[in-house]
Every structure is written in structure tokens, then in C-alpha cells.
Amino acid sequence: MPVFAKKPEDSNEYTRQNAAVVHDNSLRWVFATFESDETTLRNNLVARLQLAQGHRVLVTGAGAGNDLPYLVRSLGGQGEIYAQDIAQEMILSGAERHRVESAKSSVELHFSVSDATNLPFADDYFDAAYHFGGINLFPDIRKGIAEMNRVVRPGGKVVIGDEGVAPWLMDSEYGKMLIRNNSLYACEVPLHLLPESARSVRLSWELSNCFYVIEFSVSDRTPPINIDVAHMGTRGGSIRTRYFGQLEGVDPALRDRIYAEAERLGMSRVEYLESLFRSGLAGH
Ligand SMILES: C[S@@+](CC[C@H](N)C(=O)[O-])C[C@H]1O[C@@H](n2cnc3c(N)ncnc32)[C@H](O)[C@@H]1O
Structure with a gap:
């Protein structure tokens, strides 16, 4: 020994x-x-x-x-x-x-x-x-x-x-x-x-x-978790987007306009933001 x-x-x-x-x-x-x-x-x-x-x-x-x-x-x-x-x-x-x-x-x-x-x-x-x-x-x-x-x-x-x-x-x-x-x-x-x-x-x-x-x-892996299950409701997104997809802060007035527009369109905030980013990046 x-x-x-x-x-x-x-x-x-x-x-x-x-x-x-x-x-x-x-x-x-x-x-x-x-x-x-x-x-x-x-x-x-x-x-x-x-x-x-x-x-x-x-x-x-x-x-x-x-x-x-x-x-x-x-x-x-x-x-x-x-x-x-x-x-x-x-x-x-x-x-x-x-x-x-x-x-x-x-x-x-x-x-x-x-x-x-x-x-x-x-x-x-x-x-x-x-x-x-x-x-x-x-x-x-x-x-x-x-x-x-x-x-x-x-x-x-x-x-x-x-x-x-x-x-x-x-x-x-x-x-x-x-x-x-x-x-x-x-x-x-x-x-x-x-x-x-x-x-x-x-x-x-x-x-x-x-x-x-x-x-x-004892286990050889962390407990199971699916981080891609979409949240229903105003914020939207998933554990993955909320944790790994954090962005910089923006002008609060602009933020409020984005949230209001998402609500008007019946989209979650994440869905609307992602659509804006995708269209903004199209062609780049
Ligand atoms: C309160 S006695 C308990 C003894 C025994 N487990 C019992 O139930 O009676 C604590 C024991 O932990 C041991 N100990 C303290 N630090 C240790 C270490 N780093 N590695 C292994 N043993 C340690 C001490 O030498 C001591 O024998």
C-alpha cells in the first residue's frame, strides 16, 4: 500500500x-x-x-x-x-x-x-x-x-x-x-x-x-438538462439564450420601444430581437 x-x-x-x-x-x-x-x-x-x-x-x-x-x-x-x-x-x-x-x-x-x-x-x-x-x-x-x-x-x-x-x-x-x-x-x-x-x-x-x-x-455526468426548451410568454428565449446569448446594454428608451413593438406584434422579446438582428445582419 x-x-x-x-x-x-x-x-x-x-x-x-x-x-x-x-x-x-x-x-x-x-x-x-x-x-x-x-x-x-x-x-x-x-x-x-x-x-x-x-x-x-x-x-x-x-x-x-x-x-x-x-x-x-x-x-x-x-x-x-x-x-x-x-x-x-x-x-x-x-x-x-x-x-x-x-x-x-x-x-x-x-x-x-x-x-x-x-x-x-x-x-x-x-x-x-x-x-x-x-x-x-x-x-x-x-x-x-x-x-x-x-x-x-x-x-x-x-x-x-x-x-x-x-x-x-x-x-x-x-x-x-x-x-x-x-x-x-x-x-x-x-x-x-x-x-x-x-x-x-x-x-x-x-x-x-x-x-x-x-x-x-456517484455519477459520471451532471444531472440531465435540456437548455433549449423555449419559454412561453413575454421574454421568450431559453436557458441557452438567457445564459450564453447576453448582449451589451442599450439605450433604455430604445429598449422600451423594442419591448412595446414585440408586444404589438405578438412576439416574445427574444423572437423579435433575433429577427431584428438577423435582418440587420442579412447581406453582411
Ligand atoms: C474524530 S476522528 C474520527 C475517527 C473515526 N472515523 C471514528 O468514527 O471514530 C477524525 C480522524 O480524521 C483523521 N484525519 C484528519 N485529517 C485527515 C486527512 N486529511 N486525511 C485522513 N484522515 C484525516 C484524524 O487523524 C482522525 O483519526
């Missing part, structure tokens, strides 16, 4: 010794605070990947591999899981924690110390990609999502969840307490950073509306 960029040792909370134990403590705090059950939540999110026997799935920012048992079960006893994390300390703990059970299962586990924003995997290599709880820290969140999208085959699912107080709670005391406690709760849902080609996008809120979950299906 190639090793791409990784954090220097001791550069943040995930690269220190015992980072996995510290992370376990913070997870306990999260689930106790939001009176939620970790097993139920992780099962629920992993189910959204729609995994089947034999699938190959990627987990980015996998940490100490807390999701691995859920993924193993959802593969029905056969498949491949690639767990990657930028912090060697975390991924080594993951490999160690899951060594025994992985030896018993015919699901193959692979561990990679690499950067989720520059993944060492080929395009379309996976059937699904999953991320829980670290993307807010990525230096380039758009790239982190784009990389998950790139390595999943068309039709496969991407599921991403992380802390973030829902927008309607942001200015409430409820939201402010959480943000004062940990500034990551102020993180915005990165819906605007999804790839143009994302299909069947769903956003939901977990952990008392303080954890966003985005899911989408």
Missing part, C-alpha cells in the same frame, strides 16, 4: 501516543451528551452505503477503526474494506484492535496511512465510501469529498457525517453552548462543496441535530 502525505508525529491530537484512547473518551462524551447510542447510529449510517456481499468499501479518516465491525457485518461475510487515516498512531491502533476479528473473517481489511484529500487509489475502485467525524478538520473539504467521489464507481454511495449544529440552532442558547464548548460545532454543512454530478443527495441530522449526514450517489 503506498504511503502518501502523513502528519508528523505529535502534530495534533490524533498523532500523539494514546490518541485512540483519547478519541474513545471523546466519543463516550458525545454519545452520553446527546443521549444517543453509538451502535444504533453507526449501524444506521453504514446501512446507507447499501453494501452487498463482495463489495469493496473505503473509510476515510477511519481513526482507530470504530466503524469496521459494522462494515464487516454489512458485507455479509465477504468483501474488502480499506481504512485510511492521515495519523499513523490512529490507524495502527485500528489495525491492532481489529487484528483478531479480521483473522476470523473472510472480509479483507487494508489499512493505509494517507491523506484523504489525495487518495492513493484509482478512479472507480470502490463500491462505496464512508466518512465519520473528521472532515471538518480537513484542510480542503471540497477535495476530501471530490476524492471520495472520484474513487467510487458510478452508482455507488458516499456517506459523510461530522459535527455541526443545525442552522436553526446556531443562534439559540443550545447551539451557543455547544459551540463555546467545542468550536467544531459551528462548522457549516458542506453541501455547497459536493461535486456537480452528485445524485439523490440527502441531508439529515443526527445526535440531537448536532451532527450532519450527507449521502449521495
Whole structure:
């Protein structure tokens, strides 16, 4: 497995010794605070990947591999899981924690110390990609999502969840307490950073509306659109003419005369303008 960029040792909370134990403590705090059950939540999110026997799935920012048992079960006893994390300390703990059970299962586990924003995997290599709880820290969140999208085959699912107080709670005391406690709760849902080609996008809120979950299906093309459907009515034209056919500004009095004449002739503005331009250009 190639090793791409990784954090220097001791550069943040995930690269220190015992980072996995510290992370376990913070997870306990999260689930106790939001009176939620970790097993139920992780099962629920992993189910959204729609995994089947034999699938190959990627987990980015996998940490100490807390999701691995859920993924193993959802593969029905056969498949491949690639767990990657930028912090060697975390991924080594993951490999160690899951060594025994992985030896018993015919699901193959692979561990990679690499950067989720520059993944060492080929395009379309996976059937699904999953991320829980670290993307807010990525230096380039758009790239982190784009990389998950790139390595999943068309039709496969991407599921991403992380802390973030829902927008309607942001200015409430409820939201402010959480943000004062940990500034990551102020993180915005990165819906605007999804790839143009994302299909069947769903956003939901977990952990008392303080954890966003985005899911989408991967596609190799942007959603279908016919930009030549003509508009009925006064303006006329189409998406193509309104976007690509913009002209310079003209004298407003002349503009009003043109609009009035179009109305008198029962033509849309675009039809009338195009007829004027065509006749003006005839012979040139
Ligand atoms: C809060 S932990 C979540 C761990 C695990 N997903 C879980 O559910 O418990 C966030 C993880 O994201 C990792 N991470 C942060 N930036 C990363 C990056 N650019 N590439 C890969 N992993 C990264 C951290 O090292 C850490 O292990």
C-alpha cells in the first residue's frame, strides 16, 4: 500500500501516543451528551452505503477503526474494506484492535496511512465510501469529498457525517453552548462543496441535530438538462439564450420601444430581437 502525505508525529491530537484512547473518551462524551447510542447510529449510517456481499468499501479518516465491525457485518461475510487515516498512531491502533476479528473473517481489511484529500487509489475502485467525524478538520473539504467521489464507481454511495449544529440552532442558547464548548460545532454543512454530478443527495441530522449526514450517489455526468426548451410568454428565449446569448446594454428608451413593438406584434422579446438582428445582419 503506498504511503502518501502523513502528519508528523505529535502534530495534533490524533498523532500523539494514546490518541485512540483519547478519541474513545471523546466519543463516550458525545454519545452520553446527546443521549444517543453509538451502535444504533453507526449501524444506521453504514446501512446507507447499501453494501452487498463482495463489495469493496473505503473509510476515510477511519481513526482507530470504530466503524469496521459494522462494515464487516454489512458485507455479509465477504468483501474488502480499506481504512485510511492521515495519523499513523490512529490507524495502527485500528489495525491492532481489529487484528483478531479480521483473522476470523473472510472480509479483507487494508489499512493505509494517507491523506484523504489525495487518495492513493484509482478512479472507480470502490463500491462505496464512508466518512465519520473528521472532515471538518480537513484542510480542503471540497477535495476530501471530490476524492471520495472520484474513487467510487458510478452508482455507488458516499456517506459523510461530522459535527455541526443545525442552522436553526446556531443562534439559540443550545447551539451557543455547544459551540463555546467545542468550536467544531459551528462548522457549516458542506453541501455547497459536493461535486456537480452528485445524485439523490440527502441531508439529515443526527445526535440531537448536532451532527450532519450527507449521502449521495456517484455519477459520471451532471444531472440531465435540456437548455433549449423555449419559454412561453413575454421574454421568450431559453436557458441557452438567457445564459450564453447576453448582449451589451442599450439605450433604455430604445429598449422600451423594442419591448412595446414585440408586444404589438405578438412576439416574445427574444423572437423579435433575433429577427431584428438577423435582418440587420442579412447581406453582411
Ligand atoms: C474524530 S476522528 C474520527 C475517527 C473515526 N472515523 C471514528 O468514527 O471514530 C477524525 C480522524 O480524521 C483523521 N484525519 C484528519 N485529517 C485527515 C486527512 N486529511 N486525511 C485522513 N484522515 C484525516 C484524524 O487523524 C482522525 O483519526
